Amino acid sequence: MADLETFRAETRAWLEANCPAEMRTPTEDEEDTVWGGRNPTFRNDAQRVWLERMGAKGWTAPEWPAAYGGGGLSRDEAKILAGEMRDLGCRSPLSSFGLWMLGPALLKYGSEEQKKKYLPPIVRGEIRWCQGYSEPGAGSDLASLQTRAEDRGDHFLVNGSKIWTSYADKADWIFCLVRTDPKAPKHEGISFLLFDMASPGVSTQPILLISGKSPFCQTFFDDVKVPKDQLVGIPNKGWEIAKYLLTHERNSISSMGGRAHRPVHEVAAAHVGLNDQGLLDDNLLRGQIARLEVDEIAFEFAMERAGDMAKRGEIHGAYSSLLKYYGSELNKRRHETLMASGGSDALEWESDRSEHGAAPRAWLRTKANSIEGGTSEVQLNILAKRILELPGA
Amino acid sequence: MALVLNDEQTMLRDTARSFLASEAPVAALRQLRDANVADGFSRELWKQFAGMGFAGVLIPEDFGGVGLGHVEAGVVAEEIGRNLAATPFLSTAVLTASALLNGGSDAQKAAWLPKIAGGEIIGALAVDEGAKHRPEKTALQATRTGNGFTLNGAKTFVVDGHVADLLVVAARTSGQPGETQGLTLFLVAGDAGGVSRERTVMVDAHNAARVNFDNVQVDADAALGPVDGGYELLERVLNVGRAVLAAELSGVGGQAFDIAQAYVKERSQFGRIIGEFQALQHRSAHLFSELEVTRAAVIKALQTLDASPEKAATIVAVAKARAGASTELAVQEGVQMHGGNGMTDAFDIGLYMKRARVAQELLGDSNFHADRLARANGY
Ligand SMILES: Cc1cc2nc3c(=O)[nH]c(=O)nc-3n(C[C@H](O)[C@H](O)[C@H](O)COP(=O)(O)OP(=O)(O)OC[C@H]3O[C@@H](n4cnc5c(N)ncnc54)[C@H](O)[C@@H]3O)c2cc1C
Numbered sequence: 225m226a227d228l229e230t231f232r233a234e235t236r237a238w239l240e241a242n243c244p245a246e247m248r249t250p251t252e253d254e255e256d257t258v259w260g261g262r263n264p265t266f267r268n269d270a271q272r273v274w275l276e277r278m279g280a281k282g283w284t285a286p287e288w289p290a291a292y293g294g295g296g297l298s299r300d301e302a303k304i305l306a307g308e309m310r311d312l313g314c315r316s317p318l319s320s321f322g323l324w325m326l327g328p329a330l331l332k333y334g335s336e337e338q339k340k341k342y343l344p345p346i347v348r349g350e351i352r353w354c355q356g357y358s359e360p361g362a363g364s365d366l367a368s369l370q371t372r373a374e375d376r377g378d379h380f381l382v383n384g385s386k387i388w389t390s391y392a393d394k395a396d397w398i399f400c401l402v403r404t405d406p407k408a409p410k411h412e413g414i415s416f417l418l419f420d421m422a423s424p425g426v427s428t429q430p431i432l433l434i435s436g437k438s439p440f441c442q443t444f445f446d447d448v449k450v451p452k453d454q455l456v457g458i459p460n461k462g463w464e465i466a467k468y469l470l471t472h473e474r475n476s477i478s479s480m481g482g483r484a485h486r487p488v489h490e491v492a493a494a495h496v497g498l499n500d501q502g503l504l505d506d507n508l509l510r511g512q513i514a515r516l517e518v519d520e521i522a523f524e525f526a527m528e529r530a531g532d533m534a535k536r537g538e539i540h541g542a543y544s545s546l547l548k549y550y551g552s553e554l555n556k557r558r559h560e561t562l563m564a565s566g567g568s569d570a571l572e573w574e575s576d577r578s579e580h581g582a583a584p585r586a587w588l589r590t591k592a593n594s595i596e597g598g599t600s601e602v603q604l605n606i607l608a609k610r611i612l613e614l615p616g617a
Numbered sequence: 618m619a620l621v622l623n624d625e626q627t628m629l630r631d632t633a634r635s636f637l638a639s640e641a642p643v644a645a646l647r648q649l650r651d652a653n654v655a656d657g658f659s660r661e662l663w664k665q666f667a668g669m670g671f672a673g674v675l676i677p678e679d680f681g682g683v684g685l686g687h688v689e690a691g692v693v694a695e696e697i698g699r700n701l702a703a704t705p706f707l708s709t710a711v712l713t714a715s716a717l718l719n720g721g722s723d724a725q726k727a728a729w730l731p732k733i734a735g736g737e738i739i740g741a742l743a744v745d746e747g748a749k750h751r752p753e754k755t756a757l758q759a760t761r762t763g764n765g766f767t768l769n770g771a772k773t774f775v776v777d778g779h780v781a782d783l784l785v786v787a788a789r790t791s792g793q794p795g796e797t798q799g800l801t802l803f804l805v806a807g808d809a810g811g812v813s814r815e816r817t818v819m820v821d822a823h824n825a826a827r828v829n830f831d832n833v834q835v836d837a838d839a840a841l842g843p844v845d846g847g848y849e850l851l852e853r854v855l856n857v858g859r860a861v862l863a864a865e866l867s868g869v870g871g872q873a874f875d876i877a878q879a880y881v882k883e884r885s886q887f888g889r890i891i892g893e894f895q896a897l898q899h900r901s902a903h904l905f906s907e908l909e910v911t912r913a914a915v916i917k918a919l920q921t922l923d924a925s926p927e928k929a930a931t932i933v934a935v936a937k938a939r940a941g942a943s944t945e946l947a948v949q950e951g952v953q954m955h956g957g958n959g960m961t962d963a964f965d966i967g968l969y970m971k972r973a974r975v976a977q978e979l980l981g982d983s984n985f986h987a988d989r990l991a992r993a994n995g996y
Contacts, residue, residue, distance in 0.1 A: 363956050365886040388957045433960050434952075434967030495748035506749065508984035560945075563974060564982060567748030568774035571825070571975050574818040584820040584974070588967070591952050592960045599956060601896050 232304050239312055242277045244270035248313040250486055253582055254437075257319045260349025262396045278317040279348035285323055288331065293344030299535045303528075321390075322346035322353040324476035326399050329469040333416075333457040342418070354421070355473075356386040356400030356443060357466070363388075364602050366401070367410045367463060371445065373402035373417060380404075380417065380455070382425075382448040388596075392428045392441035395421055399469075405460050416462035419450045435588040436573075436581070471541070473597045474548035475530075480593060481523045481551030481558075488513050488558065492565035509564055516554075516561050523554055542610035549603035552593035559587040618924065620916050622692065629689055633696040636669060641702035643965050649703055650822035656780050657816070657824040658703045667736025672710045675718065675857075681731035682714075687857060687922040691864030691915065698868025701972050703823050705739045707862060708777035713740025715857040716785045720802060720842030720850040729783060729804075741781035741807075742854065743772035743828055750774075750981040752787065752851055753797050757830060759788035766790070766840070768803065768811075768833040776979070778826030779816040781807045785854075786830070790845050797848040802841040809833055821971040853926065856933045859980045860918040863933075863940035866976050867915050870908055870944035873969040877901075877951040880966075884956075897954060904950050907943040914939045931993050938986035941977040948973045 247270050251257065255267050258275055266272040278284050281295060286302040288294020297305065308314075327346050330339055345351040362369040371384030382402060392398070397420055405413030419426075425448035430438035457465050489504065492513060497505045504510040530547055533539040562583060563570050570587075572578035594600040609617040622630060641662055649657060666672045674690050676682025690711055697706055714733050717726055732738045744752050757770025768788055778784070784805045792799025805812065811833035817825050842850040878901065881892035891897060918936035921929040948970035952959035959966050977983065 358957065363886060365888075368887075432962040434962055434970070436962075497747070506984060506988075508988055512984070556949075564978075564984065567750075567982075568745060568825075568978055569748040571774075571819050571821075571978060572817050573820045573822075581820065584971075587974075588820075588970070591949070591970070592957075594953060595956055595960065600953070601894070604896070 228300055228304060231301055232308065235305055235308050236312070238281075239308055239314060242274075243312065243314045244274055246270035247274045247315045247317070249315075250313070251315055253579065256315070258317065258349070259319055259352055259391070259394070261352030261394065262350070264349065264352075274315070275317045275349050282347055284318045284320075284349065285327060285343075285347045288327065288343065288347065292331075292339050293347035299531070318349045320346060320349060320352065321355055321395075321399075322351065325355060325469050325473045326353050328472045329399075329416075329465050330456065332468060333465045335456075337453070338418075338456060351396045352391070352394065354389050354392045354395035354398050354443075356389055356392075356398045358386060358388045359384070360387050360442075364599055366466070367414065369401055369403060369414065371400070371402050372406070373404050373415060373450065375404065376449075379452060380450045382417070382419070382445045382450055384445055386443040386445075388431070388440050389428070389443040390440045390596075392421070392443045393430055397421060398426075398443070399456075401462060401466050404462075408460060411463045413460050414462040414466065415459050416456045416465045417450055418454045418456060419448065423448050423450070425449075433589070434591070435585040437585070437589075470598060471544040474544040474603070477593060477597045478544070478547035478551030479527060480590075481520065481527075481547075481554035485558075488516060488561050488565055491562055495566050495569055509561075512561055512564065516557060519554060520558070523550060526550070540611050542606050545598075545603040545606040546611075548597060549594075549600050549607070552597075553600060555593050556590045559590040563587050618920055620913055620920070622688070622916075626688055626692055629685075630692045630696070632669070633671070633693050634699075636665075637696045637700045637702055640665060641697075641700050641704070643701050643968060646701045646703050646822055646968065655816070657777075657822075658705060658780070662702075663705060663739075664736045666704060666706065666710075667734065671706065672736045673714075673730075673734025674710060675714050676710075676730050676734045680726060681734040683734075687860060687919045688916065690857075690861050691919040694861045694865040695868035695871070698865035698870075698972075698976075699872040701821075701869070701968055705777045705780070705824075707858060707865070708742065708781070708824075709733055709738070709740040711861045712742040712776075712854060712858045713783060713785055715854045716742065716802060716841060716850070719853050720847075722838075724838075725804065725841065738782040739777055739780050739807075740783045740785065741775050741777045741826075742858070743775045743778060743784050743786045744851070744855070745774045746770070746772060748773075750979070750985055752855065753800075753848065754794045755787045755789050755800055756794040757786065757788045759790050759801060759803060761790075762834070765834060765836040766803065768805070768830040768835065770830050772828045772830075773817075774979070775826045775828050777824045778828045779814045780824065783807060784812070784828065785841065787847070787851055792845075799845050800847040800851060801844045802847045802851060803835055803839050804841050805830075805833060805835055805839065809835070819975055821968070821975040823972065823975060825975075852930070855980060856926075856929055857922060859937040859986075860915070860922055860929070860933045862976055862980055863911075863915045863918065863936040866937075866940035866944040866973065867908070867911055869969055869973050869976065870911070870940070870947035873944070873947040873951040873966060873973070874901075874904060874908060876966055876969070877947075877954045880958075881954055891954075900950060900954075904943075904947055907946055911936075911939040911943040931990060934986040934989040934993070937981060938983045938990070941973075941983040941986075944973045945977060 258271050283295045286295035286297045290296035373380040373382045400417045404415040425446040427444045428441040430441050499505040570583040573581040608614045670683040671693050673682030674685050677684045759766040786803045790801040811831045813829045815827045884891050914936040918932045951966045958964050
């Protein structure tokens with residue numbers, strides 16, 4: 225414990241010295257999110273400095289081994305780091321599919337060479353990854369995917385298309401599920417491939433969302449050559465990796481249910497006003513917000529508890545479905561409540577006053593939370609089958 | 618009275634349904650949105666509305682209308698909702714017309730109602746001043762000066778405010794914001810000196826505006842209804858608007874439901890039509906139940922406005938509270954059942970979600986109306 229207290233003091237001192245002041249305010253919009261990559265966009269120098277410093281220390285990936293660029297922290301140390309960052313209001317230095325999804329899968333299934341090659345640039349935010357899972361005909365039923373990778377001796381030849389590929393037009397590399405054995409049962413002919421989005425034959429077509437933005441794409445592969453050493457794990461056994469990665473994706477989506485945002489009651493107070501007792505001047509909205517906050521606080525502990533159970537090896541493999549279901553539904557509810565709190569001010573779509581419709585665009589974006597990473601229905605099916613073991617599920 | 622449409626009303630519904638589906642489908646809204654049309658609606662379509670008798674649905678024949686009732690206005694609104702049609706129906710044919718009908722002098726009625734029925738002018742009701750609908754909190758000042766009044770203040774969320782030829786403005790002639798006593802409605806020309814208007818582009822691509830009043834001078838005969846005692850009139854007009862808007866919401870929810878049902882009967886995953894999954898069947902059936910319960914409240918509210926308007930306040934609150942909530946459920950389920958497609962602009966279901974949110978907020982949301990019900994029932 226004394227060691228942990230030393231660690232806490234050192235961590236705090238380091239954060240205070242190294243986290244730029246601009247990185248200690250709540251994030252306001254999408255440009256406050258740093259994605260890194262070969263051609264990174266930084267809104268200001270503070271974003272760049274913060275990423276470089278955290279990346280160099282491996283604290284973008286606190287629990288990954290130092291040998292692969294990570295922070296090498298224990299679970300308790302990582303909690304302390306997260307707690308100190310929260311207390312000081314430090315922003316996350318890097319958002320990354322590499323950190324949330326690919327990294328954990330490579331740590332478990334990658335070869336030593338693959339870990340050495342791909343993990344450190346993820347930690348430092350130098351390579352931005354996208355996820356090539358869904359296809360037009362394979363969404364909830366992901367295992368029915370049809371994108372083909374033919375073995376051509378020294379390389380695979382990839383043909384087909386993916387859809388809903390988030391940020392495919394901005395990503396440097398893709399982790400992609402492909403069918404390597406079309407004759408095998410659907411779960412058994414899938415492999416997990418990594419390749420450069422700059423490879424000849426890869427093209428992307430952005431799709432316009434209801435939020436008015438186009439962060440996701442349809443992605444096309446036309447005779448894309450992929451070197452053989454870019455296959456992860458065992459050929460035709462990629463489904464296991466795919467599922468393992470999904471549990472990490474689900475955990476990262478569920479964290480949206482936490483409270484790392486401006487409290488809803490503050491938004492409501494600004495738009496609805498207070499009564500002469502200093503309480504929100506809308507009884508029913510006040511009740512709605514209070515019930516939401518109750519659930520948000522409890523859910524934060526549920527996430528922490530799940531992490532602790534996992535560390536002790538006492539968690540069910542399907543638990544991430546519970547967190548994903550609950551956290552994504554909670555985040556949707558949060559934004560419904562935010563919209564009610566903002567009233568007609570929150571309906572403007574374009575004005576400067578509304579920051580170009582920040583509230584309604586964010587609200588609409590959250591509707592995807594219960595779709596991306598596997599729908600809520602799919603999570604409930606998984607819970608019914610794997611944890612509850614209901615007959616016929 | 619039977620809580621169903623009679624034969625004439627059914628005929629009207631069929632006419633409105635085929636007219637709107639052909640002349641103002643969702644594609645028309647997309648076009649207005651994508652071309653960023655400054656008016657925010659089609660004047661040509663509005664002329665057609667007048668020709669069909671829709672613009673004058675509530676206006677007696679003496680004033681050039683067709684002299685129908687609130688049920689009929691609701692029938693038209695429901696079809697508007699189904700097609701997400703951007704028209705001045707609510708602002709002009711319902712709210713402005715009701716204000717004149719319920720509060721206007723003979724001269725005021727004669728001056729404006731025939732023009733509304735003929736589709737010649739656009740009207741708008743300016744009530745809200747803050748982010749939430751709170752009519753009794755009206756602060757916009759109307760001070761007696763000379764032979765009339767001088768208006769100072771600001772209104773927000775004024776539907777069709779930037780294109781209105783005639784504004785019906787709720788103003789405070791005495792008392793304090795929060796008091797129901799001391800309100801007066803005024804008729805103000807949209808282009809009167811001192812009026813400045815800003816179109817606010819909304820999430821649903823329907824019209825709204827912020828309207829500022831800077832020393833706007835009006836004559837004494839610009840007052841609509843009693844000076845200082847305008848709250849009751851305002852409430853009556855708002856209740857007509859709320860009930861008709863509930864009917865529109867019912868159309869939005871009904872169509873969102875139909876669109877999602879068509880989708881779950883067509884899309885397959887796991888080698889089955891997704892509509893075969895009992896999880897989706899139960900949620901569809903639940904949603905259908907919610908929408909049906911709302912329909913009952915809406916028609917009851919509209920009929921009550923026709924038969925005994927003085928008793929309509931409570932059932933109107935029930936109708937608007939329900940319509941907001943069940944339509945929100947319908948659009949949320951609609952998007953969710955579409956999976957990734959529901960998040961795209963290419964599919965219509967997201968447009969229904971956007972319209973539902975705005976109509977939920979407009980003229981009081983579900984919380985506002987549930988609170989009114991509680992107060993009406995003394996708790
Ligand atoms: C914003 C966003 C970002 C995304 N990013 C990525 C990405 O980067 N990479 C990627 O590969 N994919 C991505 N996706 C795709 C996402 O994983 C799929 O959309 C999702 O898995 C659902 O598939 P679908 O869209 O084909 O819907 P469908 O599978 O067609 O589902 C339609 C509806 O049917 C329901 N349903 C299906 N099967 C069942 C069942 N057995 N029981 C009950 N209900 C069922 C679903 O829950 C849903 O409500 C993203 C999606 C979104 C919305």
